[in-house]
Amino acid sequence: MTTAKADLDSDIISLARLALAGRAQDIQMLVQRIARKTRGEKPELSNSLTALLREAPSKDTPLRRMAEIPMPVDSDSRLHLLKIEEAIEIDHTPVLAADVSAALDQLVSERGRLEALDAAGLDPTKTALFVGPPGVGKTLAARWLAKRLGKPLMILDLAAVMSSYLGRTGANLRQVLDYAKQADCVLLLDELDAIAKRRDDRDEVGELKRLVTVLLQQIDDWPASGLLLAATNHPDLLDPAVWRRFEMKVEFPMPExxxxxxxxxxxxxxxxxxxxxxxxxxxxxxxxxxxxxxxxxxxxxxxxxxxxxxxxxxxxxxxxxxxxxxxxxxxxxxxxxxxxxxxxxxxxxxxxxxxxxxxxxxxxxxxxxxxxxx
Incomplete structure (x- = not known):
């Protein structure tokens, strides 16, 4: 058995496993990978798979398609852990620095040229880190991006829910991120430094260090169909591994x-x-x-x-x-x-x-x- 055939057989088995588990977002990622692998030897198969990926399975909004999936809640308070904005209203176009505006335009343009990226064997940018002092437009930029992309915005304020996570490893965090992965949304992790602090910081408890590991795994596994944003006022506190995981870093300066x-x-x-x-x-x-x-x-x-x-x-x-x-x-x-x-x-x-x-x-x-x- 050739290596290519063995890889394909392995992918088919993985695809079946994901389908039986009902993990739609992971299925999409795997089909996309198979399409790329087979482009050279089986172009017709590759083109057919790519066409299937582009077809919209439903005219419903992403959140309506997820109606049967319970929204993550805190196990103690039973309050929702995510703030969701589906019909985003912005009273005027945000005033942004030229570099920031160019970065946001690129994120939007990439999702309008998926065929060109796919032909080059590339995914659109999946993750971006917004850095800057409070009040300079990081959250507004996330809302503006979601509105332009026609996707709901989900916001997880990590600082606000930090006490809920301690003592339960990364289970709640993983639950929230898994939910957002399936929603085809823009997810904003606000106050990222609340959990993504340097793991060599002796003052941090082991629980927080494990949360960093969970976060790294989730970022690596983020689907190309979604967009994961994170915002921090204190980039110097971030674990270097977290910093490296974000494909794009956008610095928001104080306004001129x-x-x-x-x-x-x-x-x-x-x-x-x-x-x-x-x-x-x-x-x-x-x-x-x-x-x-x-x-x-x-x-x-x-x-x-x-x-x-x-x-x-x-x-x-x-x-x-x-x-x-x-x-x-x-x-x-x-x-x-x-x-x-x-x-x-x-x-x-x-x-x-x-x-x-x-x-x-x-x-x-x-x-x-x-x-x-x-």
Whole structure:
């Protein structure tokens, strides 16, 4: 018996075993592997198997097809361990750094060119790790991806359920991931560092170290039809083996001024006729804050205006907070606002810094341009 025939016989036996066990997702992976192995010697078989894989077995959504599979719950509280978003609504296109946007576009494009990848003997990217400080858009990016791919989003907050896992090895974690594998979804493991800490950390108990091993096995076994995302604010805490398992790493930076401008403009445009003006001001005043903090500040101002009946301008001005800044900080803010294109008159009103002081601290070329326009 040739090696190729022996391999094929072994695959057929494995396929039968999986079919009898009802493991649909694993069957799909094995059929895909057989199609690749037989492409050279049995192209007709390979093409037929590939065609079968592309056929949709049902018009139902992934979650409806899983109605008979119980959703994982905590054995103590009986609460669901997964948060599921099927009909994802996003009020505006996320504002993302160029590198982040390019990475997300690639993940979507790969799933639109499965035939080209298959012809090259490749799978689409199955796993991606989102890294960055809190509030920079990691969860929003996961929701945006799921919406573009037309898949439900499942979110497992590892930090929130950590106490449930201790003492029960990786059984619950394996249960959750096995469920998500069968759902043809986008799964987000939030706060990954809660369980994926370095196994050489002497302060960690053996139970957590075993969870890392379970996680590694699950990542290796993740189906190409799904997408596994993980997010962490502390990449330095991750076990190196976990870090290596993710095929794509996406770093989410703190937003630059242009990104804050786009976010604020998008938030104010439907309600404020001077949205661009305020976006320019707040892109300077709120620089250094996360997307989440900027959004909360703007929405807090809008709520205050709606309740008081005051003009929104009054409450947006309060976000600049000149009374909480030192004299040097107010001068620096005033200078940046002038350099951003605001008139010295408006800057004096907003910051309380005299125009002569602003003029003396502004960039020479900007000051000269202002004088010519006065």
């Amino acid at each position: 001024r242009q990104a804050i401008y786009e976010l604020v403009n998008g938030l104010l445009q439907p309600y404020e006729n001077k949205a661009e003006h305020w976006a320019k001001i707040l892109s300077v005043a709120l620089h250094g804050q996360s997307f989440s903090d900027v959004r909360q500040s703007v929405e807090r101002a809008r709520r205050a205006a709606a309740i008081s009946g005051d003009a929104l301008d009054i409450h947006l001005e309060s976000l600049i907070l000149p009374e909480q800044l030192s004299k040097a900080e107010r001068i620096n803010l005033a200078t940046m606002l002038v350099d951003a294109g605001l008139s010295q008159r408006n800057v004096q009103k907003l910051t309380g810094v005299a125009r002569d002081t602003v003029r003396s601290h502004s960039q020479p070329e900007t000051t000269a341009r202002k004088r010519r326009g006065t």
